[in-house]
Amino acid sequence: DIVMTQTPLSLSVTPGQPASISCKSSQSLLHSDGKTYLYWYLQKPGQSPQLLLYEISSRFPGVPDRFSGSGSGTDFTLKISRVEAEDVGVYYCMQGIHLPGTFGQGTKVEIK
Amino acid sequence: QVQLVESGGGVVQPGGSLRLSCAASGFTFSDYGIHWVRQAPGKGLEWVAFIQYDGTSKYYADSVKGRFIISRDNSKSTLYLQMNSLRAEDTAVYYCAKGEGVRFLGYDYWGQGTLVTVSS
Numbered sequence A: 001d002i003v004m005t006q007t008p009l010s011l012s013v014t015p016g017q018p019a020s021i022s023c024k025s026s027q028s029l030l031h032s033d034g035k036t037y038l039y040w041y042l043q044k045p046g047q048s049p050q051l052l053l054y055e056i057s058s059r060f061p062g063v064p065d066r067f068s069g070s071g072s073g074t075d076f077t078l079k080i081s082r083v084e085a086e087d088v089g090v091y092y093c094m095q096g097i098h099l100p101g102t103f104g105q106g107t108k109v110e111i112k
Numbered sequence B: 001q002v003q004l005v006e007s008g009g010g011v012v013q014p015g016g017s018l019r020l021s022c023a024a025s026g027f028t029f030s031d032y033g034i035h036w037v038r039q040a041p042g043k044g045l046e047w048v049a050f051i052q053y054d055g056t057s058k059y060y061a062d063s064v065k066g067r068f069i070i071s072r073d074n075s076k077s078t079l080y081l082q083m084n085s086l087r088a089e090d091t092a093v094y095y096c097a098k099g100e101g102v103r104f105l106g107y108d109y110w111g112q113g114t115l116v117t118v119s120s
Helices: none
Strands: A004-007 A010-013 A019-025 A038-043 A050-054 A065-072 A077-078 A089-095 A107-111 B005-007 B008-011 B018-025 B033-040 B043-051 B058-060 B068-073 B077-082 B092-100 B106-109 B114-118
Touching: A004 A089, A010 A019, A019 A038, A019 A089, A019 A107, A038 A065, A050 A065, A050 B106, A065 B106, A077 A089, B018 B033, B018 B092, B018 B114, B033 B077, B033 B106, B043 B068, B043 B077, B043 B092, B058 B068
Parallel strands: A010 A107, B008 B114
Antiparallel strands: A004 A019, A019 A077, A038 A050, A038 A089, A065 A077, A089 A107, B005 B018, B018 B077, B033 B043, B033 B092, B043 B058, B068 B077, B092 B106, B092 B114
């Protein structure tokens, strides 16, 4: 199985400041179709996960443009340009190139 | 709008069985592969099972293989998870999640989840 490793595991951010989460995979997530199957999800407190980004950097409809993704191959980053109070929760990266889909451990983001 | 509504969770004794359902609406159910994903209390996310859009292919996590069965009824836009020989470690919130894109191995919409507790 592909192992996904996130850092840091927790983050405390002042509103309006940027935040960044790293995700590394044990194998390349670049498929032969040319797409890289790396997803980012946010699970807000008491809610089910919601899709933020797919294929590294494509924002899901309704996701604010303060969320951006970058990276390639095995190294990826989620950036929030200016953290807002509604961004608190646990962020997960996930690979969708092979079953079983595997997730990072999660990064808990809180507001200072 | 896309909606996924799980039901069927509850408390069951070790060794018991439970059947979860996921009612879908807002999209053409028969066009998409669908997953079950679970989350143990206070823990991260774990993929459980996947069924292709037409039900011909099914895949399972090693932790549930031989005990759980995923199925679907496209005429009812409903996904199922038959859970047998339940263990304490199966205690979790179970989510159904719609497959994303053309390969369906990511998820774009999730249900609200249903809690399964395995305890004597």
